[in-house]
Amino acid sequence: MTLMKDDQISSNKIIDASISFARMHCKEFTPQARKNKGQFFTPKKVATFMADLFEIRNEKLQILDPGAGTGILLSAVCDRIFEQDISYNIQIDAYENDESLIPFLKNTLELSNKKLSKKGHKLSFKIFNSNFILEDKFSTNPNQPEITKKNQYDLVISNPPYYKIDINSPESRKLKDFVFGQPNIYSFFMISAMQLLKDEGQFIFIIPRSFCSGLYFGKIRDWFVKNTQIEFIHCFESRLKIFEDNVTQETVIFKGNKTKPDKKQSVKISISEDKSFTNSFSFMAKNKMVFERKSTESFIRIPHCEKDLKIIQEIDTWDNSLKSLGMEISTGKVVDFRTKENLIYNFEGKNGVPLLWMHNLNDGSIDWPSNKYSKPQGILLNEQTKHQVIPVDNYILLKRFTSKNQKRRLYATPLLKSNFPEYSSIGLENHLNYIHGVKKPISIFDLFGITALFNTSFYDIYYRSFSGNTQVNANEIRNISLPTSDKITAIGKLVENKKYKSNKDLDIHIGKILNFNEALLEIVQNY
Numbered sequence: 113m114t115l116m117k118d119d120q121i122s123s124n125k126i127i128d129a130s131i132s133f134a135r136m137h138c139k140e141f142t143p144q145a146r147k148n149k150g151q152f153f154t155p156k157k158v159a160t161f162m163a164d165l166f167e168i169r170n171e172k173l174q175i176l177d178p179g180a181g182t183g184i185l186l187s188a189v190c191d192r193i194f195e196q197d198i199s200y201n202i203q204i205d206a207y208e209n210d211e212s213l214i215p216f217l218k219n220t221l222e223l224s225n226k227k228l229s230k231k232g233h234k235l236s237f238k239i240f241n242s243n244f245i246l247e248d249k250f251s252t253n254p255n256q257p258e259i260t261k262k263n264q265y266d267l268v269i270s271n272p273p274y275y276k277i278d279i280n281s282p283e284s285r286k287l288k289d290f291v292f293g294q295p296n297i298y299s300f301f302m303i304s305a306m307q308l309l310k311d312e313g314q315f316i317f318i319i320p321r322s323f324c325s326g327l328y329f330g331k332i333r334d335w336f337v338k339n340t341q342i343e344f345i346h347c348f349e350s351r352l353k354i355f356e357d358n359v360t361q362e363t364v365i366f367k368g369n370k371t372k373p374d375k376k377q378s379v380k381i382s383i384s385e386d387k388s389f390t391n392s393f394s395f396m397a398k399n400k401m402v403f404e405r406k407s408t409e410s411f412i413r414i415p416h417c418e419k420d421l422k423i424i425q426e427i428d429t430w431d432n433s434l435k436s437l438g439m440e441i442s443t444g445k446v447v448d449f450r451t452k453e454n455l456i457y458n459f460e461g462k463n464g465v466p467l468l469w470m471h472n473l474n475d476g477s478i479d480w481p482s483n484k485y486s487k488p489q490g491i492l493l494n495e496q497t498k499h500q501v502i503p504v505d506n507y508i509l510l511k512r513f514t515s516k517n518q519k520r521r522l523y524a525t526p527l528l529k530s531n532f533p534e535y536s537s538i539g540l541e542n543h544l545n546y547i548h549g550v551k552k553p554i555s556i557f558d559l560f561g562i563t564a565l566f567n568t569s570f571y572d573i574y575y576r577s578f579s580g581n582t583q584v585n586a587n588e589i590r591n592i593s594l595p596t597s598d599k600i601t602a603i604g605k606l607v608e609n610k611k612y613k614s615n616k617d618l619d620i621h622i623g624k625i626l627n628f629n630e631a632l633l634e635i636v637q638n639y
């Protein structure tokens with residue numbers, strides 16, 4: 113299987129061999145079979161970029177790659193070490209549970225060994241053909257002090273597998289302290305690997321951006337925010353082009369140290385469109401701009417540029433949230449395919465109420481009934497549907513899904529009690545979120561004020577730093593900072609009296625109400 117002759121080893125990159133091995137493997141197994149095992153091999157440029165990120169601090173280096181595949185990341189590390197002038201002693205532990213990949217992995221590491229020895233470096237490696245999470249060599253709770261005895265690696269480099277995992281699986285049971293909702297194996301790899309890293313050890317992960325804000329990763333994310341200093345984040349903005357297979361996720365690379373975070377430190381953020389690092393640029397952001405600790409949860413925010421930082425800094429000074437204003441956000445209760453028999457196209461002779469879908473929200477107003485789409489216009493009122501409808505009241509409706517090429521992520525529309533005077537209840541389809549009052553209905557001015565705020569360019573910037581996802585999650589909206597009640601009321605009055613000429617003009621008026629300085633108003637003006 114060796115792809116290189118002995119005399120070619122010094123001049124060739126080992127990563128080229130490991131990439132060829134990955135291609136051979138991909139020819140043998142269907143994309144679906146690989147997807148089921150969480151196999152997405154790292155492209156060469158990305159692996160080299162990751163391997164270039166760590167600092168070589170000692171002459172002896174213990175390295176862990178959990179989920180090593182054909183050894184693409186490890187070969188990138190070895191290719192880098194080869195270039196160093198002083199001699200290094202490298203010890204690698206590679207975990208890979210797919211037996212069919214082990215010969216490739218072994219070959220990559222043997223080639224690395226040969227190559228490194230030509231320059232006087234030493235490499236020893238162990239391959240564990242086992243389940244990295246269940247391997248019984250570490251405690252499951254990194255908060256336990258005895259874990260420090262087990263810490264052994266200077267560097268963890270990993271492109272962990274990605275697949276959902278059953279809540280009752282042995283893996284979930286082992287990491288039960290970190291499970292909330294639907295777990296994904298990649299976050300288990302992250303937390304497990306961190307337990308094996310030395311204090312001050314370095315980690316480099318390539319992972320889906322959903323880790324930064326997704327509800328289900330909250331406990332593991334919180335651990336990272338409290339126990340590590342992430343120094344560098346690279347964000348690939350393209351959702352399709354990082355891995356060969358169709359991975360429809362924005363992807364990020366984290367590089368950090370296992371150490372208590374220092375508030376005064378900054379994080380380098382770099383952004384590129386795709387895996388060839390097209391149009392790449394970078395900037396520095398203070399820790400507090402990126403790692404946000406709300407009362408119940410931590411978030412990792414990725415601003416897109418320095419201007420975004422100014423907007424985030426301003427909005428972060430506002431203390432209100434939906435909860436403090438007496439509001440909550442919920443998801444529309446009508447799931448069309450579960451209640452098909454109750455959905456109606458016309459109301460004649462039927463006891464039905466309006467049903468609103470995403471397409472009924474049109475440029476800030478409700479377009480109902482609408483004949484543009486062949487969707488049911490209403491839902492029958494009966495025993496089955498009485499918990500699917502809600503009273504007609506004042507609500508702020510938010511689309512839950514947007515497409516990548518839509519300009520904004522947040523699309524808010526006010527629903528007024530007076531919009532539907534003939535009905536006492538209404539159905540909201542499941543692709544809509546709605547904000548409602550908890551103890552009393554939302555006042556007209558709060559309704560118009562918050563709707564207008566969510567539709568501004570600056571809330572779009574702020575919201576995008578939380579989430580790279582085109583889905584708008586209720587949890588993220590719950591954690592959005594809002595200004596004081598009197599400012600919201602003032603914005604609400606401005607909107608009700610329609611004292612603005614265009615959406616941009618409205619944004620600037622709102623910025624002025626919020627006492628934005630010249631620099632912020634300029635950002636709004638130029639958005």
Ligand SMILES: C[S@@+](CC[C@H](N)C(=O)[O-])C[C@H]1O[C@@H](n2cnc3c(N)ncnc32)[C@H](O)[C@@H]1O
Nearest residue numbers: 152153154179180181208209210243244271273
């Ligand atoms: C996303 S791939 C990355 C492979 C390689 N590190 C790379 O960067 O190209 C993740 C690898 O983890 C392996 N894997 C999946 N579940 C595993 C488990 N529970 N324990 C060990 N390896 C696992 C898969 O077979 C796959 O090779």
